Amino acid sequence: MYQSAPMLDCSFRYRGLPDQDLITAFGSILRIQLEKKGTTNRVKEDAFAVLIEALQNALKHGASADAPGYQLPICHWELDDTPGPTEYDLSIVVRNDINADQARGLELLWLKYLSMDMSERNHYYRELRRSTQISSDGNAGLGLLEIARRATGGLQFQIRKRHAHIYRYSLSVTVTITTDTV
Structure with a gap:
């Protein structure tokens, strides 16, 4: 009989939790769980680095804690606790006050980006930076x-558009970290 894997669900909200405390708490949880699973140091550090960078970016670009309608968790992390290779799903919701055209452009950018291999991603990213299409x-x-540009083979990205309308855009990125075990 199929039984769903137990999940460790960690959701943090903007309100009431300083940025650095959020990063520290999330990082501590990830380190503990990776150690429990006997994950190799290389994968452990890769996963931790991605988590911290993702959190820092989300906090940097997120809406104010006092803005109406922004009470969803900024980050949502689920731990697959079954034996063998482990998958961690980290969903990062990034909200920004941008117009509908910018929202559509960002969505198209992601779709194009995710269809490329690593060398194409690196080239595309440099061109976008050079042309100041992204800043x-x-x-x-x-x-x-x-983060995606520097991702290793153990990291997979999925993109989900939460909502886009004239002034606000919510972008949810799920990072699946598949670890190897000792």
């Missing part, structure tokens, strides 16, 4: 693109 100011997708 670190006001672009919710830049840090996530950078």
Whole structure:
């Protein structure tokens, strides 16, 4: 009989939790769980680095804690606790006040980006930076693109558009970290 895997569900909200505390708490949980699973150091550090960078980017570009309608968790992490290789799903919701055209452009950018291999991604990313089509100011997708660009084979990215309308856009990226075990 099939039984669903137990999940460790960690959701953090903007309100009431300082940025650095959020990063520290999330990082501590990930380290503990990776150690429990006997994950190799290389994969452990890769996973931790991606998590921290993703959190920092999401916090940098997210809406204010006091903004109405922004009470969804910024990050949602599920741990597959079954024996063998482990999969960690980290969903990062990045919200930004951008117009509908920018939202559509960001979605198209992601779809194109995810269809490329690593060398194509690196080239495409450099071209976008050179042409200033993406920048670190006001672009919710830049840090996530950078994470994906440097991702190893153990990291897989899925993109889900939560909603896009005239002033606000919510982008949810699920990072699946598949670890090897000792």
